[in-house]
Amino acid sequence: MARITVILLTLLMLWSTLSYAERVKDIANVAGVRSNQLVGYGLVVGLNGSGDKTPFAEQSLLSMLNKFGIKVPNGVKTNAKNIAAVAVHADLPAFSKSGQKIDITVSSLGNAKSLRGGTLLLTPLKGVDGNVYALAQGNLVVGGLDASGADGSRITINVPSVGRIPNGATVERTVNTGFDLGNTIKLNLKNADFTTATNLVNTINEQLGGGTAKALDAETVEVMAPRNPNQRVAFLSMLENMEVVLGEAPARIIVNSRTGTVVIGQHVTVSPAAVTHGGLTVKISEDIDVSQPNAFAGGATALTPNSGVDVQQGEGRMFQFPKGVSLNDIVQAVNKVGAAPGDLVAILEALKQSGALKAELMII
Numbered sequence: 001m002a003r004i005t006v007i008l009l010t011l012l013m014l015w016s017t018l019s020y021a022e023r024v025k026d027i028a029n030v031a032g033v034r035s036n037q038l039v040g041y042g043l044v045v046g047l048n049g050s051g052d053k054t055p056f057a058e059q060s061l062l063s064m065l066n067k068f069g070i071k072v073p074n075g076v077k078t079n080a081k082n083i084a085a086v087a088v089h090a091d092l093p094a095f096s097k098s099g100q101k102i103d104i105t106v107s108s109l110g111n112a113k114s115l116r117g118g119t120l121l122l123t124p125l126k127g128v129d130g131n132v133y134a135l136a137q138g139n140l141v142v143g144g145l146d147a148s149g150a151d152g153s154r155i156t157i158n159v160p161s162v163g164r165i166p167n168g169a170t171v172e173r174t175v176n177t178g179f180d181l182g183n184t185i186k187l188n189l190k191n192a193d194f195t196t197a198t199n200l201v202n203t204i205n206e207q208l209g210g211g212t213a214k215a216l217d218a219e220t221v222e223v224m225a226p227r228n229p230n231q232r233v234a235f236l237s238m239l240e241n242m243e244v245v246l247g248e249a250p251a252r253i254i255v256n257s258r259t260g261t262v263v264i265g266q267h268v269t270v271s272p273a274a275v276t277h278g279g280l281t282v283k284i285s286e287d288i289d290v291s292q293p294n295a296f297a298g299g300a301t302a303l304t305p306n307s308g309v310d311v312q313q314g315e316g317r318m319f320q321f322p323k324g325v326s327l328n329d330i331v332q333a334v335n336k337v338g339a340a341p342g343d344l345v346a347i348l349e350a351l352k353q354s355g356a357l358k359a360e361l362m363i364i
Contacts, residue, residue: 024187024200025240031186031220032178033094038133038169040088042123044106044115044140047082052110057085064121084112088123088136090169094177101167104136114160116142125169136169180232185225187239192219195247203244251359253348262348268359 043060044051051057061083062072072078090104106120118140125134140163179185189196197215204213204223213223223239226232254263291301352361 021243021245023240024242024244027191027196027244027246028187028189028200028221030179030236031188034177035091035093036127036133036175038090038092038125038127040123040125040136041109042086042088042106042136043121044084044086044108044112044118045082045121046117046119047084047112047115048117049081050113050116051081051084052108052112053081054085054110057083057110060085084115084118085109086115086120088120088125090125090134090136092127092133092171092175094175095179096171097174098171100171102134102169102171104165104168106140106163106165108161112161114142115140115163116160118142118163120165120168127175131173133173133175134169134171136165138165138168140165180227180229183224183227184222185232185236186216187221187223189219189221192217193247194218196244197221199247200244203242204239207242252362253359254362254364255348256364264359 041060043057043064058078058080061078061080065072085108086106087109088104088106090102092102096102104125106115108115120137120140123136124132125136127133142160142163143158187200189200197218197220200221201213201215204221205211211224213221215221225235251268253268256262348361
């Protein structure tokens, strides 16, 4: 396992030393071209006795019946078990037009056991501004299952209280993206980096002429664009297919403390240092002894604790790193003595505390 780790890390090192280009569409987004979240409150009906037993579900049912002209006398309980109060949410993609369909997710708000077999009644979906952008309705597709017996036994598979409706909502209002406004467009890098932003500006100016693009900061590049929407679409199609050389990531080590996984990036070095790492094992055991007096001694049976402490000192390991030692040298040194991944983490933490490690150490 240790040898495999060395090979994988070495291959990652060799790969990271190669400069490669990425398409603009893979590393940046166009400002304003984004999805928007929608949410609504509705009722699912047609459940097989697995619905809500909550006051707000009954209140919602009474309110719906009242809208249809059905007046339920005051104080009368509906005791409906086939309905469930649900939250409905969806993502409205950019440039969605009225009449188009989008997928929705339906989640139970109360104590409904399952939404399987239910139908969502007409539910308006609103944005953060309070306006209705879509109307949802349809039959739920539930991947979970919940079944119970009369003796109290119960089996649950996946999550039966959440379902989806493919193409379950119809778009009613269009969100203005501002795509066709102004003389410029802005490209926002997914990972802010000064070198990548500079390379993006240089690539655009080399292919489209000097002054076409300029960097506003490490994340945003502003590009001159035609005002005509048709020409702007073609212009962006050309932009997003340009290839840009990415800037190298900073020297960084990421340690997952739960799984013991260690990812070491390029350019990780240490100053001259020596680290001693030994295996110290402490075992503590607790036993109970029973003290039983003789038959005619007149004493009582007593329980006395018996604690044992065992300390084992494993073979100590000394690691010496000369000036400018690289990632491969560190991994090779640890693996030569058969150390576990946890030993590597301990060594890296010690080097970081001493100031010898020339990289950012992130423990997640």
